[in-house]
Amino acid sequence: MFFINSTLEKKGYNIHYDLSRYVWKGVIYFILFVFGFFVSFPFLWMVTSSLKTLEEATTPSLWLFPKQWQWENWIYIFKFAPFGKYFFNSFFVAGTVTFFVCINSLLAGYAFARLRFFGKNVIFALVMATMMVPFEAVLIPNFILISRLGWYNTYFALIFPWCANAFSILMLRQAFMTIPNDYYESAQIDGCSHISFLIHLAIPFVKPALITVALFSFLNSYNSLLWPLIVTADETKRVVQVGLTVFSGDAGVRVNLLMTASTLVALPTIIIYLIAQRYFFQESIRVGLKG
Amino acid sequence: MFLFPSLLILFPFFIFPIFYALQLSLWGGKRNMGTFVGLKNYIFAFQNPMFWQSLQVTLYYAMITIPATLLLGFTFAYFLAKIIRARTFLRILFFVPYVTSTVAVAMVWRIFYNPQLGLFNYILKTLGLPVQQWLLEPRGVLNIITGGAIDPHYGPSLALVCISLFDIWHTFGFAVVVFLAGMSTLPQEYYESAKIDGANPWKILLHIELPLLSPTWLFLITVQSIRSLQSFSSFYALSPASGRTLGTTENLMLHIYSQFYEYGYWGYGSAVAILLSIFIMLLTYIQWQWARRYVFYQ
Numbered sequence: 001m002f003f004i005n006s007t008l009e010k011k012g013y014n015i016h017y018d019l020s021r022y023v024w025k026g027v028i029y030f031i032l033f034v035f036g037f038f039v040s041f042p043f044l045w046m047v048t049s050s051l052k053t054l055e056e057a058t059t060p061s062l063w064l065f066p067k068q069w070q071w072e073n074w075i076y077i078f079k080f081a082p083f084g085k086y087f088f089n090s091f092f093v094a095g096t097v098t099f100f101v102c103i104n105s106l107l108a109g110y111a112f113a114r115l116r117f118f119g120k121n122v123i124f125a126l127v128m129a130t131m132m133v134p135f136e137a138v139l140i141p142n143f144i145l146i147s148r149l150g151w152y153n154t155y156f157a158l159i160f161p162w163c164a165n166a167f168s169i170l171m172l173r174q175a176f177m178t179i180p181n182d183y184y185e186s187a188q189i190d191g192c193s194h195i196s197f198l199i200h201l202a203i204p205f206v207k208p209a210l211i212t213v214a215l216f217s218f219l220n221s222y223n224s225l226l227w228p229l230i231v232t233a234d235e236t237k238r239v240v241q242v243g244l245t246v247f248s249g250d251a252g253v254r255v256n257l258l259m260t261a262s263t264l265v266a267l268p269t270i271i272i273y274l275i276a277q278r279y280f281f282q283e284s285i286r287v288g289l290k291g
Numbered sequence: 292m293f294l295f296p297s298l299l300i301l302f303p304f305f306i307f308p309i310f311y312a313l314q315l316s317l318w319g320g321k322r323n324m325g326t327f328v329g330l331k332n333y334i335f336a337f338q339n340p341m342f343w344q345s346l347q348v349t350l351y352y353a354m355i356t357i358p359a360t361l362l363l364g365f366t367f368a369y370f371l372a373k374i375i376r377a378r379t380f381l382r383i384l385f386f387v388p389y390v391t392s393t394v395a396v397a398m399v400w401r402i403f404y405n406p407q408l409g410l411f412n413y414i415l416k417t418l419g420l421p422v423q424q425w426l427l428e429p430r431g432v433l434n435i436i437t438g439g440a441i442d443p444h445y446g447p448s449l450a451l452v453c454i455s456l457f458d459i460w461h462t463f464g465f466a467v468v469v470f471l472a473g474m475s476t477l478p479q480e481y482y483e484s485a486k487i488d489g490a491n492p493w494k495i496l497l498h499i500e501l502p503l504l505s506p507t508w509l510f511l512i513t514v515q516s517i518r519s520l521q522s523f524s525s526f527y528a529l530s531p532a533s534g535r536t537l538g539t540t541e542n543l544m545l546h547i548y549s550q551f552y553e554y555g556y557w558g559y560g561s562a563v564a565i566l567l568s569i570f571i572m573l574l575t576y577i578q579w580q581w582a583r584r585y586v587f588y589q
Contacts, residue, residue, distance in 0.1 A: 025373070025374065028373055029374060029377070031370065032370055032371070032374070032381055033377075033381075035367065036381055036384050036385070039385060039387075039464075040387070042396060042399045042400065042403070042460070043387065043388075043391075043396075043399075045399060045410075046395075046396070046398075046399045049402075058408050060408055060409060060410055060412070060413035061413070062410065062413075062414075100296075103296070104297045104300070105297070107293040107294070107296065107297070108293060108294050108296075108297040108298075110293060111292075111294050112294075123294065123298070126306065127298075127301055129306075130301050130306060133306075134517075134521065134567070134568040134571055134572075136564045136568065137308070137309060137312050137565060137567075137568040138304065138305060138308035138309060138312060139547075139551075140315060140547075140551050140557055140560050140561050141307075141308035141309075141312045141315060141561075142304055142308050143551075143552075144315075144557070145303065145304070145308070145311075160300065160304075161304040163296075163300050164296065164297040164299075164300040164301055165301075166301065166305075194293075219390065222392070223392045223393065225393070225394055225527065226524070226544075226548070229527075229552075230552050240392075241392060241394045241524075244394050244395060245394055245527065245528060248401070248528075249532075253408065255402055255408060258398055258402070259398070259402075261398075262395040262396070262399060265392055265394065265395040266391045266395035266396065269390055269391050269392055270387060270390070270391055273386075273387065273390040273391075274383070277383055277386075280386070280468075281382075281386075281468060281472070
């Protein structure tokens with residue numbers, strides 16, 4: 001014991017310093033948890049308000065727990081507004097977008113990483129340049145283009161423009177680049193075509209990058225508001241984000257129903273995030289280090 | 292051809308429209324191309340008080356949200372880096388608002404801000420303070436705080452500050468995660484040698500962590516500037532549809548949206564969109580030029 005203490009002291013530590021360190025740790029934990037409570041409060045309030053009666057929900061109170069748990073709000077909401085249709089549209093659009101983004105970025109990423117063809121560098125630079133294009137600059141031309149094509153208020157308008165993006169292509173290209181050249185050469189010697197090499201060897205290799213691409217394209221599509229707002233006209237093609245803003249006008253003071261709708265809209269994103277949070281953090285680390 | 296499907300989408304929807312937008316901005320018409328008007332749309336924008344007001348709103352919003360998000364993000368990343376237990380849990384918790392649909396959580400805040408049903412006025416009433424109109428209040432926040440000493444048109448309106456507060460809550464988690472990632476890459480030896488030299492935590496923060504994290508700061512400033520200048524969803528969901536709080540909560544994106552979509556001025560909308568794009572590109576360029584002098588790369 002004496003020996004340990006003396007070595008610690010030599011390193012510049014002492015008992016008093018340690019004690020104040022524990023106090024500081026305690027203060028840090030306290031601040032973090034209090035702040036964490038404030039951050040999560042809107043979520044807690046949203047979920048519990050969705051289970052309250054109209055009278056209870058419209059009486060302002062910091063008390064979170066409902067007196068009577070109104071689970072029927074969660075069923076009633078689908079009768080009150082066409083949320084069933086909205087959810088179908090959102091999932092259908094986001095699912096289709098995700099599927100095509102994956103296919104297109106796999107093909108394009110593979111081409112940029114492995115194939116040799118005329119004008120490759122120019123095309124790659126052009127594709128990467130689309131990342132710099134501000135969304136608001138192309139919004140109006142794209143709306144006009146969609147209208148001219150006769151796609152206004154169709155699933156095509158919601159899905160087609162988002163089925164490829166430079167960021168996903170870049171991510172998969174970088175992932176394909178990490179596959180050692182030997183793999184590719186030996187596959188070629190065995191008479192393996194590009195397509196079968198891609199399917200059998202390359203895709204399993206880039207699976208983490210592919211999952212990240214899929215997650216982000218699903219969430220981006222599901223959370224988007226501005227584009228669906230301008231290309232859809234009625235509830236048959238409306239997605240949940242637009243549906244919720246419309247509903248917030250119709251709901252008036254029905255706070256409990258509005259919160260039920262908000263909870264239902266928020267739920268898929270939170271579930272996906274909690275299941276796959278590992279990929280989210282890896283991605284932000286990667287992006288963060290690029291700076 | 293492997294590239295064909297991607298190019299089929301990227302060219303017509305991301306490259307061609309840039310030129311089309313430039314062309315549109317020189318034409319004037321209502322829900323059609325109309326006639327060639329030259330630079331009239333741009334001249335009209337510079338003469339339009341609504342354009343200047345929405346530009347002002349956009350800049351106020353950026354000036355409130357960017358420093359607040361980064362400082363909160365850095366502070367809590369710094370605290371999280373100092374603890375071990377519950378770090379993952381808190382990191383996941385702080386990041387939840389960022390991944391959740393803006394519209395869904397904006398609805399919660401809209402009710403918090405509601406003058407009759409909301410929690411903010413309930414808390415003010417309980418504390419015996421005067422209630423506020425929050426999102427419906429066009430008066431400047433400085434006017435309210437100083438009890439009328441400052442002109443009500445000066446500074447951001449209370450309604451705009453409310454939207455900014457929502458956005459800070461919504462995005463600070465992103466900054467926490469990026470800063471935390473940046474901190475985890477700092478070489479441990481620096482800390483060790485600083486401790487041996489007798490540096491206190493404050494000195495370590497000031498002379499080691501802050502300079503070494505300058506690339507992370509630059510990245511976050513760039514990303515958050517672009518994001519806040521292009522912000523649409525939080526404004527659309529929180530700004531009152533009738534009158535936009537006398538225009539004090541109409542940012543440039545809402546201005547473009549209402550001019551182009553609600554009123555049908557395609558040419559004018561394109562002109563403002565191009566002005567905003569140029570502004571964003573210039574700002575990013577300036578930030579990177581500035582960074583070349585001050586950012587420290589290992």
